[in-house]
Amino acid sequence: MTAYNLTFQPYRRRFRQPLQTHHGIWEVREGIIVKLVDELGNAGWGEIAPLPWFGSETLEDAIAFCRGLGEKIEVNDLKSIPSHLPACQFGLECAIPSVASNPNFPKARYSYLLPAGENALERWESLWQQGGRTFKWKIGIHSLQQEIPLFEKLARSLPEGAKIRLDANGGLNLEAAKTWLQGLDLSKKVEFIEQPLPPSELDAMVQLSGDFTTPIALDESVATLQQLEGCYEKGWRGIFIIKPAIAGSPQQLRQFCQQYGIDAVFSSVFETEIGRRAALNLAAELSNPNRAIGFGVNHWFD
Ligand SMILES: O=C(O)CCC(=O)C1=CC=C[C@@H](O)[C@@H]1C(=O)O
Numbered sequence: 001m002t003a004y005n006l007t008f009q010p011y012r013r014r015f016r017q018p019l020q021t022h023h024g025i026w027e028v029r030e031g032i033i034v035k036l037v038d039e040l041g042n043a044g045w046g047e048i049a050p051l052p053w054f055g056s057e058t059l060e061d062a063i064a065f066c067r068g069l070g071e072k073i074e075v076n077d078l079k080s081i082p083s084h085l086p087a088c089q090f091g092l093e094c095a096i097p098s099v100a101s102n103p104n105f106p107k108a109r110y111s112y113l114l115p116a117g118e119n120a121l122e123r124w125e126s127l128w129q130q131g132g133r134t135f136k137w138k139i140g141i142h143s144l145q146q147e148i149p150l151f152e153k154l155a156r157s158l159p160e161g162a163k164i165r166l167d168a169n170g171g172l173n174l175e176a177a178k179t180w181l182q183g184l185d186l187s188k189k190v191e192f193i194e195q196p197l198p199p200s201e202l203d204a205m206v207q208l209s210g211d212f213t214t215p216i217a218l219d220e221s222v223a224t225l226q227q228l229e230g231c232y233e234k235g236w237r238g239i240f241i242i243k244p245a246i247a248g249s250p251q252q253l254r255q256f257c258q259q260y261g262i263d264a265v266f267s268s269v270f271e272t273e274i275g276r277r278a279a280l281n282l283a284a285e286l287s288n289p290n291r292a293i294g295f296g297v298n299h300w301f302d
């Protein structure tokens, strides 16, 4: 039975500018870098990057769990991490020493997250010049009366061939979602609208996906493997935003995606290069190759 020596180090990374979403203002990304060394001295690194407002454990839960594991752990300890600690499942499984390749996606395969509000109008051009072709913009922060005209201005300013994704983070009500979707169906400029309603409104989002042509993507609704399986069982067949760093065990995630062939768009949780590398390797295997992946986020840090 393989045994490992475990060490871990919490980290903090301040965003270059606070990230504004319907969930609120996010200024600092905190997480844990974990290292496993086997009996032959082979080392592996992983990252635990919680996102509690998406349904993962908190940073404090994750630190307490790592402390509770102690310095010497067995493979079975890694296979029995409880499902309410999905970021720990991801980070520790990824830290098992292995020969991992370096994922290599062209710039055009990334979706670039723009700042909320009218700052997006100044930000997209430099990302376009770097090769970005897909852009994501947050809605559900200001009023419809403010956001819809701003979206139309952004859509008009983007060159032909650019794709836009809108992400409400569950911040719209049903009437506002219908207003957005009616306009988007006419403009045909939007690849999909992400989590228009809260996770509690799955039935309404299933209904919206039948009533409008603009695709809907679930994100907060499918954040953990348990939620992912639940929404699939309840009939969701639209787009699934997969944040591998908070979904849980990569092995179980791979099995689910391969078994059901879902329309998956892999996405970042603003992890460091350690978690990003593992997440991008999974995206290379499992993300829909015809859609950009949500990892155009490095410009959010210095
Ligand atoms: O998915 C992307 O394009 C980038 C990552 C991203 O948008 C997010 C990461 C983490 C938390 C959220 O605020 C946000 C999202 O809702 O998808």
Ligand SMILES: [Mg+2]
Pocket (backbone or CB within 6 Å): 167, 169, 194, 195, 219, 220, 241
């Ligand atoms: Mg989202």
